[in-house]
Amino acid sequence: MTDEDGVVASDDDGGVHLSPDGERATPALVVDHLTKRFGDRVAFDDVSFEVGYGEVFGFLGPNGAGKTTIVRTLGTLLAPTSGSAKVAGIPLTAATGPQIRARISIMPELPGLYLRLTVAENLECFAGLYELHDSHERIATALRAVNLSDRANDPCGALSKGLRQRVGLARALLNDPAVLFLDEPTSGLDPVAAHEVHDLIAGLRERGVTIFLTTHRLEEAERLCDRVAILNTTLRQIGRPKELREQFFKRTLDVRVRAPLGEPAGVFAQLPGVEGWEQATSGAYVLTVSDPDTVAPGVARALVGAGADILSIVESRHSLEDVYLELMDEDAEAMRR
Amino acid sequence: MSFSWTRVGAIFHKELRDYRRNRFVLIFTMAFLPLVLVTVPTIQLFTISLSATNKALDTRVGLSLLYLLVIPAILPATLSAYSVVGEREQGTLEPVLITPIRREEFLVGKALAILLPTLVIAYAMFGIFLAGAALFAHPAVSSAVFERSHLLVQLLFAPLLAGWSIWVGIAISARASDVRVAQQLGVFASVPPLAIVALMSLNVITPSLPVALGLAAALLVVDGFGWRAVSAMFDRERLVTSRHT
Numbered sequence: 001m002t003d004e005d006g007v008v009a010s011d012d013d014g015g016v017h018l019s020p021d022g023e024r025a026t027p028a029l030v031v032d033h034l035t036k037r038f039g040d041r042v043a044f045d046d047v048s049f050e051v052g053y054g055e056v057f058g059f060l061g062p063n064g065a066g067k068t069t070i071v072r073t074l075g076t077l078l079a080p081t082s083g084s085a086k087v088a089g090i091p092l093t094a095a096t097g098p099q100i101r102a103r104i105s106i107m108p109e110l111p112g113l114y115l116r117l118t119v120a121e122n123l124e125c126f127a128g129l130y131e132l133h134d135s136h137e138r139i140a141t142a143l144r145a146v147n148l149s150d151r152a153n154d155p156c157g158a159l160s161k162g163l164r165q166r167v168g169l170a171r172a173l174l175n176d177p178a179v180l181f182l183d184e185p186t187s188g189l190d191p192v193a194a195h196e197v198h199d200l201i202a203g204l205r206e207r208g209v210t211i212f213l214t215t216h217r218l219e220e221a222e223r224l225c226d227r228v229a230i231l232n233t234t235l236r237q238i239g240r241p242k243e244l245r246e247q248f249f250k251r252t253l254d255v256r257v258r259a260p261l262g263e264p265a266g267v268f269a270q271l272p273g274v275e276g277w278e279q280a281t282s283g284a285y286v287l288t289v290s291d292p293d294t295v296a297p298g299v300a301r302a303l304v305g306a307g308a309d310i311l312s313i314v315e316s317r318h319s320l321e322d323v324y325l326e327l328m329d330e331d332a333e334a335m336r337r
Numbered sequence: 338m339s340f341s342w343t344r345v346g347a348i349f350h351k352e353l354r355d356y357r358r359n360r361f362v363l364i365f366t367m368a369f370l371p372l373v374l375v376t377v378p379t380i381q382l383f384t385i386s387l388s389a390t391n392k393a394l395d396t397r398v399g400l401s402l403l404y405l406l407v408i409p410a411i412l413p414a415t416l417s418a419y420s421v422v423g424e425r426e427q428g429t430l431e432p433v434l435i436t437p438i439r440r441e442e443f444l445v446g447k448a449l450a451i452l453l454p455t456l457v458i459a460y461a462m463f464g465i466f467l468a469g470a471a472l473f474a475h476p477a478v479s480s481a482v483f484e485r486s487h488l489l490v491q492l493l494f495a496p497l498l499a500g501w502s503i504w505v506g507i508a509i510s511a512r513a514s515d516v517r518v519a520q521q522l523g524v525f526a527s528v529p530p531l532a533i534v535a536l537m538s539l540n541v542i543t544p545s546l547p548v549a550l551g552l553a554a555a556l557l558v559v560d561g562f563g564w565r566a567v568s569a570m571f572d573r574e575r576l577v578t579s580r581h582t
Contacts, residue, residue, distance in 0.1 A: 038578070075435055077577045102437040112428040114351065116358035121351075128347025129436040155358075171432065 026089045028053045028179050028210040029074065034083035036069055043069040046083070047235045051179075051212060051227075056205050058225030059214040060324060065231045067214040068109070071181045074212075075106045088178035102130065105177035109184040111168025115157035119148060119167050122156055123174060130175040142170040146200055162193025169200060180204065181212045186220060198224060218321040228320065236327045241320045248326050249318040250275075253292050253299060255285040258309035267306045271298050286316070344438045348446025356416075356454065366415055367458060371408050375462040378404040379469045385478050398481040402491060403535050405466060409459040409499040410527040413451045417506025418523030420447045421576070422513045431577055440571040444564055448503045452496070455503075459495045490549060497556035502527040504563030511571045530556060 029051040036043040044066030051057040061067050072078045074087050076097035085092040088103040113122050120139060127135035143149045146166040151159065156167060165185065172180055182201065186194035194217075201224050204211060215221055221228050222241050229238040237244055260283050261267055268277040268287060273295035276288040289295040292315040303310050356362050378401030385397045424430040433443065470482040481487075506523035513519035533552060536542040 072577060077431070077434060078574050098437040098439060101435060106432075106435045108428075108431050108435075110428045112430070112432040114355060114429055115427075116355055117351070121354055125347050125351040126432075126436060128350070129344050129433065129438050131341060131343045131437075168432075 026086065027051055028055070028088060029057075029212065030086040031070075031074070032084045034070070034073065034085055035081045036066070036073055036078060037081045042233055044231065045234050047231070048083075049229055049235065049238055051210065053178075053210050054208040055227065056201070056211045056213060056225045058221035058228035059212065059231060060216060060218065060221055060228055060320075061214075061231035062216060062328065066233055067231060068183055070231070071106060071183050071212070071214060075104060075181060076100050102175065103177065104179045104181065105172035105175060106181040107168050107172040107183060107185060109187050111164050111171070113156040113164055113167055113171075116155060118153050118155055119143070119159070119170075120152040122167060123171055126171050126174055132174065138174050138176075139170075142173045145173055145203070146170045160193070162189050162196060165189060165193065165197055166200070169197070173204075177209075179210045179212060181214075183214050184216070185213070186215070186217060194220075218319065218324055222320040230324060230327055232328065232331050236331070237323070241323075244320065244323045245318045248323045249316075250288045251290070251292055252316040253287045253289055253296060254280075254312070254314050254316050255287060255299060255303070256311040256313075257283050257285075257303060258311060259283060261285075261303075261306060261308055263306075267302050267308075268299070271295070271302055273298065283311075340439065341442055344436075344442045345446040345449070348433075348438070348443055349450045352447060352450030353454075356450075362416070366412060367454060370412065371458050371462050374404050374408050375465050378402065379466055382470055382474045382478055382482070385475075387475055387477065394477065394481050395484075398478065398484075398487065401466075402482075402487055405459070405463055405491060406494055406498060406531060406535075408462055409455055409495040410502050410531045411524060412458065412502075413455045413499045414502040414506045414523040414527040415520050416451045416455075417447070417503045418510050418513075418519040419516055420451070420507055421510040421571075422519045423510070423516050425576060426516055434573055434577065440573070441564060441568050444507060444567055444571060447507060448564065451503050452499055455499045456496055459499070460492075463491050463495070486546070486549070489546075493549065493553050494556075497553055497560060498527070498530055500560030500563065501530050501556055504560065504567050508567045508570050511567065511576070 027050045029049075031047055031049050034047045035045050047066075047070065049057075059067050059070065069078065073080050074085060074092065076087075076092065079094065080092070087100045090096050090100050090103065092100065114125070117125070120143075123139045123142065124135065127138060132138050139152075140149070143152055146169050148163070148166055148170060151163065156164060159167065169182075169185070172182075185201070186197050189197065198220065201211065201213070205224065211224075213221065213225060225241065227238065227240050228244070230236045230244075237247075239247070260279075264277065264279065264285060268274050268285070273290045274287050275290060278286050280286050287295075287299065296313050296315075299313055300310060303313075356367070381397065381401045381404075385394060421430065424433070467482065470479045474482065502523070505526040506519075509522045509526065510519045513522065530552075533542070542548060
């Protein structure tokens, strides 16, 4: 993902993710063989990746995989055991903690609001902690971004869980962060509230905010993230959701006809682009193909030529969840061995 | 990034706002407890026998005044013991630690937010006590109350005792894993300097000016370096992960 000049390039559109100040030299996050242990227990081990400016990067993994610990380490709350990292272009060291924390924001899984204080008072406190000179303007902008301008004077204790999560997001936006870490932002939210948070994240993405999203909601990652990494103490996979699906699963067509074919091999074996086939159930066939879009019309013609009544020909859809479960199965199998 | 009074101020204002909205703190800790501690010694003033010797009178007045010094010792002990572990239990500590704030700034902000209401309340209660003595006590008792050494002890030791209680309380709070335990230990830890002041008030240690100043200087040094000592005990990693590293 980094070329010889150190430019962080977008993989599919040929564009370049620039830093907020227009610098092309450094990615928003560079993590190099980072490890964190608590005594004998390994939280995460030998993790390396890069995240470009403007990218939405998903970090997936089961509970206890080390996702939150990585966020806390990159947020300078925990010191790494070994390895190195650069956050918003600043090397991660004990001395650079305050500098890094001024350039980033982290929204923890629980927003952690002062419940007796109003929404505006909570944000005022954090505007002071970030030493923002135009705090009133920033607070108004952050509240507008999460559609909470009309609730500014409500005590946080009177808000629903979903609204509190939105206040947490507004707080994370106050300092206009170079990198925004969202740790399980929809954890514990009902579908409607989770959908609202998804829309907010999608809005931030459109504004070019660099987002590091940890989640174990795979549909969330698939919908929102440019790239995802799957972590289970060690980094198991990294890539675009589509690439991961293609890497793990062959492309297939599901074919259903009214009556079983008399000689399916005669119909499918000679078709260009069909790499293999198998009968799933009576009248249902799974064809492994090179490109479903180009192969499907030929399959339809062959079936009609063979006198079959076609019920459906559809491309099999493997989700990121399938990839994830495949990897977790591999890990569980490795543990058993 | 250098020490920032803006960040200290953000913590300070947040704490004061939180006290104002917390009925338990407002009614019990900041009103009921101090009123009890001023009512008891005020009543005692009126029960002092006028036939008592000067020394006995002085001892009784000293005992009454001692109640007033309990305010700057106990009140900040309960508040400061909550300051770190309470935020941790509420889940509000991590979002603060994620900002550029330094631990020294966080601790100074917390300490000042406890010190200010403590001193306002302690001096207000002392003022009420003095007014009661001046207006209603027998002139002999009143003149014993207004003795210079008694006034000095009250005015000097209120902030110094509060300082001790605040730093010890915050230190305990930074290491404790439970609010109730932290508050019990905090109150317990506020006793030692109070005991020395009590010995002075009861004339066990002769309350001469050099003794009072010596003790005050010792407390001042402890209070002055308290924030450094507590800063060293403030371990972000442990506070965030609840692990003993």
